[in-house]
Amino acid sequence: MTLPDLHAAPSLPAPATVVRTLYPLVSAEAGAEAAASATGAAVDPADLEQTVWLRLLERLPEQGPPADAARWVRDTVRGEARRARRTARHERPYRDETAPDPAGCPERAFAGADERRVLRAAVDRLPARCARLLRAMLAPSDPTYREIAGELGMSQGSLGPIRSRCLGCLRRMLAAEVVAPELRGKER
Numbered sequence: 001m002t003l004p005d006l007h008a009a010p011s012l013p014a015p016a017t018v019v020r021t022l023y024p025l026v027s028a029e030a031g032a033e034a035a036a037s038a039t040g041a042a043v044d045p046a047d048l049e050q051t052v053w054l055r056l057l058e059r060l061p062e063q064g065p066p067a068d069a070a071r072w073v074r075d076t077v078r079g080e081a082r083r084a085r086r087t088a089r090h091e092r093p094y095r096d097e098t099a100p101d102p103a104g105c106p107e108r109a110f111a112g113a114d115e116r117r118v119l120r121a122a123v124d125r126l127p128a129r130c131a132r133l134l135r136a137m138l139a140p141s142d143p144t145y146r147e148i149a150g151e152l153g154m155s156q157g158s159l160g161p162i163r164s165r166c167l168g169c170l171r172r173m174l175a176a177e178v179v180a181p182e183l184r185g186k187e188r
Contacts, residue, residue: 015057018065025070026052029077043084051080122174130166137163 026049034045055076059066066072123134136148149156 015060018056018060019053022056022069022073025073026056026077029073033077033081043081043088048077048080048084051084052076055080122170122177125173126166126169129162130169133159133162133166134170 030045030049030052034043034048052073056065119138123131123138125131126134132152133148136143136151143151145156145159148154149159154162
C-alpha cells in the first residue's frame with residue numbers, strides 16, 4: 001500500500017498501516033538530520049524519530065494522514081531537530097550547592113583512613129627491603145623511580161621487578177588475613 005492508497009480508502013487508515021508505510025521515510029530523514037547536526041548540539045536519531053511518530057499519531061484522529069507525507073515528514077523532522085538543538089543549547093546541568101560532597105562525608109573519610117592504616121601496618125610487617133621500597137613508593141610526595149632508586153641506593157631498572165615481588169608478598173600476606181567467602185550453591 002502506498003501513500004496515495006491511504007487517501008483513496010473511504011475511511012481513515014489504521015495507524016499501524018500509516019506507520020508501516022512511512023517507517024522507511026521517517027527513519028531515513030531522522031538519521032540524515034541527526035547526522036547533519038554534527039556541528040551543533042547533538043540530536044539522537046532515535047529520539048528524533050520517536051518525536052515524529054508522536055506528532056503523526058497525535059495528528060491522525062483529527063486530520064488523518066498528511067496529503068504530502070514526504071514533505072510533512074521532512075518538515076516535521078527538521079522542526080523537531082531544531083527544537084531539540086535549541087533546548088540542548090539552553091539546558092544547564094543542575095548543581096545543588098546545598099548537597100554535601102559524598103567524598104567528604106565522615107564515614108568515607110574514616111573508612112579510607114582505616115584502610116590506609118591497615119595497609120601501612122601490613123607494609124611494616126614485610127621484609128625490610130620491601131617495606132622500605134613500598135613506603136617510598138607510597139610517599140605523599142609521589143616520587144619518580146629515579147628519586148626512589150637514588151634514595152634506596154638501587155638501580156632504577158631493578159625497582160620494577162623488586163616492586164612486583166614485594167607486592168606479591170603483600171598480596172599473599174593480606175589474603176591470608178582476609179577470610180575467604182563461602183562457596184554458594186553446589187561445590188564441584
